[in-house]
Amino acid sequence: MRRRKQQEQAEQAQENADEQVVDGPRSNGPWDRAEKEPSERHLDLGALLVRGRIGTDLRVPTEADGNRAAVVLLTEDAGLEMRAFAAPRSGGLWDEVRVEMGREVERLEGSCEEVAGPFGTELHVRLPATTPEGEPGVQPTRVIAVEGPRWMLRGTFLGRAALEPTDEGILMESFRDTIVVRGVEPRMAREALPVAPPVSAPTDGTAADDTSAT
Template sequence: MIFRRKGKNDEAETTGGFFGDEEDAADTADGGASDEGAEAGTPVGRSAGPFDSTEVDAATLEAEDRIDLGALVITGMPGMELRLQVDEASGEVQAVLLVLEDSALELRAFAAPKTSGIWAEVRREIAAEATRMGGTASETEGPFGTELVLVVPVEDPEGQIFSQTSRVIGIDGPRWLLRATVLGRAAVEPEAAPPMEHSLRNVVVVRGTEPMAPRESLALRLPAGAQAATEEEA
């Protein structure tokens, strides 16, 4: 798997859809993090994933169709691309982006207290920031619980202003918060959302046992073998 760097704070991305061919689609949901019933929209919350690493066995984490990114172990879908937002100055991976056709799913993980989740508080702050930017934020109930629908003004490279809609999903787990942002067509057309939700169900969060301050980002890394390829290109 080869990654290439772009500019500072830009993305390192795969050279193609690395999750397999179309005929392999039936195999992408295997291995413990089952989203059985998720396609029907029945599970709410974390009962069908995403999972904590203590909730799945080692064989699941090490399966060939899983990509170990440190704090997040992901399973994509056929034709889906993995892009990693990398700070070029520090070399740190800041976020994971799964892209399928004209939709995307951004993933970030944070530490949380032992006693309570932080999504409710973080959700209010995100909504306030969207309003400050001149946009709108509305709460809605989705398959993972309460989520936000944001509509914010964005400037394109030509200087034109347009409205961008996104779904921000927060999932409280054991001492962690997984924040997922659905972008593109899947954010506005319900029929395009299942592949993004399917991939989110199959995420495994590796929190670790070390003490961390609430909201501190959980460390992400390039997949095994990708670092060397990136350095060769540089």
């Protein structure tokens, strides 16, 4: 255990030496590919490089249109969905999207609250839902977003991570450790950046395929 801790500290020191200094809300991540070198523990998922962690189940679900745009991390009682989008150089995409999400929540007869978070304004949403027992209930979500160089990374926390929001924990660490690969090709603002199943597993004992990684 002690040797492994020393190894992790050495890896972190090397990562810190390789990365660029980023000011503002992203000073501790998430990162652009030009700002940070991925570690051996990062899974290459196309537009997102996600650091594998023991205790999380990683999934890259297929959308209804046959494409993949989201990475989902699950723990025993919580989840995090991450999606990256092309954004204008001038920024401001999250401000627009946040307003639209609020209107959609209202249409679905839910409630939506804007809250100050570590990356700026975030949304705490509660939507009507049906419990496994068939009783009426609510589904809470916490939606955060951060904008980088021509991209926006959105994170939606589910389960306990939404019911009891915290800026710490394994899921928030995963969000901060994520590296976005925007690419140089022209894209329309709001266009989803495509992700793909990992081609190899991280070295910490986790595994991955096109549906899940534990």
